Amino acid sequence: xxxxxxxxxxxxxxxxxxxxxxxxxxxxxxxxxxxxxxxxxxxxxxxxxxxxxxxxxxxxxxxxxxxxxxxxxxxxxxxxxxxxxxxxxxxxxxxxxxxxxxxxxxxxxxxxxxxxxxxxxxxxxxxxxxxxxxxxxxxxxxxxxxxxxxxxxxxxxxxxxxxxxxxxxxxxxxxxxxxxxxxxxxxxxxxxxxxxxxxxxxxxxxxxxxxxxxxxxxxxxxxxxxxxxxxxxxxxxxxxxxxxxxxxxxxxxxxxxxxxxxxxxxxxxxxxxxxxxxxxxxxxxxxxxxxxxxxxxxxxxxxxxxxxxxxxxxxxxxxxxxxxxxxxxxxxxxxxxxxxxxxxxxxxxxxxx
Numbered sequence: 001x002x003x004x005x006x007x008x009x010x011x012x013x014x015x016x017x018x019x020x021x022x023x024x025x026x027x028x029x030x031x032x033x034x035x036x037x038x039x040x041x042x043x044x045x046x047x048x049x050x051x052x053x054x055x056x057x058x059x060x061x062x063x064x065x066x067x068x069x070x071x072x073x074x075x076x077x078x079x080x081x082x083x084x085x086x087x088x089x090x091x092x093x094x095x096x097x098x099x100x101x102x103x104x105x106x107x108x109x110x111x112x113x114x115x116x117x118x119x120x121x122x123x124x125x126x127x128x129x130x131x132x133x134x135x136x137x138x139x140x141x142x143x144x145x146x147x148x149x150x151x152x153x154x155x156x157x158x159x160x161x162x163x164x165x166x167x168x169x170x171x172x173x174x175x176x177x178x179x180x181x182x183x184x185x186x187x188x189x190x191x192x193x194x195x196x197x198x199x200x201x202x203x204x205x206x207x208x209x210x211x212x213x214x215x216x217x218x219x220x221x222x223x224x225x226x227x228x229x230x231x232x233x234x235x236x237x238x239x240x241x242x243x244x245x246x247x248x249x250x251x252x253x254x255x256x257x258x259x260x261x262x263x264x265x266x267x268x269x270x271x272x273x274x275x276x277x278x279x280x281x282x283x284x285x286x287x288x289x290x291x292x293x294x295x296x297x298x299x300x301x302x303x304x305x306x307x308x309x310x311x312x313x314x315x316x317x318x319x320x321x322x323x324x325x326x327x328x329x330x331x332x333x334x335x336x337x338x339x340x341x342x343x344x345x346x347x348x349x350x351x352x353x
Contacts, residue, residue, distance in 0.1 A: 072113025
């Protein structure tokens with residue numbers, strides 16, 4: 001008998017101002033996978049068939065040995081002594097998360113792959129172990145943790161012993177090899193197994209009245225490029241500035257009613273946003289001209305992940321916030337889209353009976 005199941009993974013926003021590489025937030029845009037695993041048969045082996053719709057449909061590889069989600073799934077399977085996908089596997093992805101905009105599209109694809117591998121192999125791995133696999137591929141825990149666990153989360157990478165550190169430091173090319181044009185089902189059969197307990201997380205509270213306005217410029221910005229502009233060293237003054245605000249922010253966003261004066265200041269940053277403004281024309285103007293004083297309902301505003309999306313946390317006045325941001329970006333010759341998003345739970349798997 002065939003097995004059918006569905007995987008749903010939320011978009012995420014990382015950093016939330018001062019929480020660079022530390023905190024993340026799951027948002028109500030989703031990557032959805034519908035999966036059919038046919039009953040075993042004597043028919044010749046056939047690799048997975050992938051179809052894709054929605055955001056990025058014209059960019060995503062449909063070869064299971066080149067697609068990020070299926071490559072991650074195969075990595076999970078092979079680490080658990082299952083060498084190949086089930087024959088005649090059918091997958092359809094429906095994606096709402098824009099690519100290259102700072103809303104966690106790659107993190108969602110990685111988590112979808114980890115969950116896909118877990119389901120295909122019927123491995124029943126706990127959340128903590130699923131996170132280990134995700135962190136072997138996506139080495140920054142903020143996005144993948146928020147996508148997996150949901151809500152407003154803080155995370156860190158554990159200091160590992162020498163043996164575990166050696167495995168965790170394996171180049172990503174060995175975890176997910178860059179497949180040559182003629183690669184097939186027998187490529188990369190013995191990948192490194194993740195150490196136990198690479199990352200750990202905690203879920204913070206979240207005031208239910210707070211929504212997220214995602215202001216999405218119509219251009220992509222790769223995370224790699226956005227990281228290239230960051231310094232390798234920071235002053236003590238700037239680090240203390242961020243630590244003070246992050247300590248306040250993780251509690252302030254759980255309080256009801258939320259305090260705009262407290263949150264707006266607590267969402268300021270000196271670690272990544274000042275260095276990325278040259279890559280995102282309009283960023284300084286939007287984050288300085290849209291304030292709780294000028295826009296009632298606004299709580300705070302920041303870059304979403306590596307950008308270029310700007311995230312405004314608010315309890316109301318969503319249209320005014322977004323449309324005024326649109327006007328500011330137009331001064332720079334940039335058009336935007338915008339969405340009002342809820343903070344949502346983590347990834348889910350639904351199995352048909």
